Amino acid sequence: MLIAGNWKMxxxxxxxxxxATQIRHLPERATGTEIVLCPPYxxxxxxxxxLGEGSDVRVYAQNVHWELDGAFTGEISAPMLAELGVKGAxxxxxxxxxxxxxxxxxxxxxxxxALEAGIAVIACVGETEGEREAEQTxxxxxxxxxxxxxxxxxxxxxxxxxxxGTGQTATPDMAQEAHAFIKSLHPTRVLYGGSVKPENARVLxxxxxIDGALVGGASLDAVSFEAICLAGAExxxx
Ligand code: PEP
Numbered sequence: 664m665l666i667a668g669n670w671k672m673x674x675x676x677x678x679x680x681x682x683a684t685q686i687r688h689l690p691e692r693a694t695g696t697e698i699v700l701c702p703p704y705x706x707x708x709x710x711x712x713x714l715g716e717g718s719d720v721r722v723y724a725q726n727v728h729w730e731l732d733g734a735f736t737g738e739i740s741a742p743m744l745a746e747l748g749v750k751g752a753x754x755x756x757x758x759x760x761x762x763x764x765x766x767x768x769x770x771x772x773x774x775x776x777a778l779e780a781g782i783a784v785i786a787c788v789g790e791t792e793g794e795r796e797a798e799q800t801x802x803x804x805x806x807x808x809x810x811x812x813x814x815x816x817x818x819x820x821x822x823x824x825x826x827x828g829t830g831q832t833a834t835p836d837m838a839q840e841a842h843a844f845i846k847s848l849h850p851t852r853v854l855y856g857g858s859v860k861p862e863n864a865r866v867l868x869x870x871x872x873i874d875g876a877l878v879g880g881a882s883l884d885a886v887s888f889e890a891i892c893l894a895g896a897e898x899x900x901x
Contacts, residue, residue, distance in 0.1 A: 664875045664895040665696070665854060665874060666696055666698055666875055666878065666888075666895050667701060667785060667875070667877050668701060668883075669725065669753060669856075669879050670700070670702050670703065670725075671703075673703070674703065675703075675705060677709070679700075679706035679710045680706075680710065680712060680713035682700075682713070682885055683710045683711075683714045683720070684714075686700075687713070687717075687718040690720060695896055696875075697719075697721070698719070698892055699720070699721045699722070699723050699751070700721075700882075701722075701723045702722070703725065704724060704725075708748075710722050711747060711748040711749070721751065722749050722750060723749060723750060723751035723782075724744050724749055724751075724752040725752070726754065726756075726759060727741050727776065729773050729775065729776040730776070740780075741776050741780030749782065750783055751782045751783030751785065752783075753784075753785045753786075753877075754770050754773040754774045754786050754787070755773070756822075757824045757827055774817060778814045778817060783816040784814075785854065786817060786820065788821060788822070789804075789807075789821055789822040789823045789856075789857075790824065791824040791825060792825035795823065800841065804821075809849075813851075818852040818854060818875075820853070820855070820856045820877040821853055821854070821856065822877060823837075823857050826856075826858050827856065828879055830858050831857075832858045832867070835867055838873060842873055852874035852875065853872060854874060854875040854876055854877045855870075855876050856877035858880075859881060859891060860881045860891070861890035864891045864894035
């Protein structure tokens with residue numbers, strides 16, 4: 664199980680460090696669950712430092728550029744992230760696709776560059792409400808998934824756009840169906856994202872093809888993030 668918290672444009676270095684200090688020992692209780700925090704760029708270093716040397720919580724960026732360096736104002740490369748102790752990056756989040764002109768091609772290039780530099784990738788895919796209503800879900804997922812490289816360090820996050828930040832979650836059956844379809848195209852772990860909360864995490868994570876969650880809003884609070892991480896953990900025996 665992999666639970667990743669996407670903080671979007673929330674939390675500067677001070678708040679990020681405090682949060683990281685609070686949850687640094689969480690993996691010891693969340694048996695079998697990998698935990699990832701994705702702070703904004705300016706808070707990456709503070710998060711790494713707040714977790715400290717001994718923590719198994721990993722830090723990923725929310726995006727990464729495809730070149731190593733160059734005249735790309737506002738962009739950050741994978742080796743720069745690795746130098747900070749960052750272990751991976753999200754690519755293709757729907758907010759990047761919808762608000763910042765990200766395309767399947769640029770998402771694929773970002774993923775390839777990150778993998779080449781030795782860091783991991785969470786690649787986001789998902790249909791809009793209009794695409795689902797027009798019965799285009801599978802066609803959209805196929806197009807987005809086929810633009811991604813195949814690599815052991817790449818996981819896919821299925822995030823139906825209509826469920827992100829809306830409080831409207833895909834039903835477990837709907838999510839399971841989409842995950843199984845994605846896995847038929849690309850054999851990798853698939854996380855679910857879209858209004859995951861402590862109240863719905865357990866039933867979603869119990870689906871056979873849901874291998875974890877990418878959590879936005881509910882990852883901003885340490886108590887609710889912890890509850891989601893524990894919902895995905897193996898039950899303690901004995
Ligand atoms: C996200 O940002 O990837 C996300 C799924 O957000 P939320 O959990 O707030 O819907």
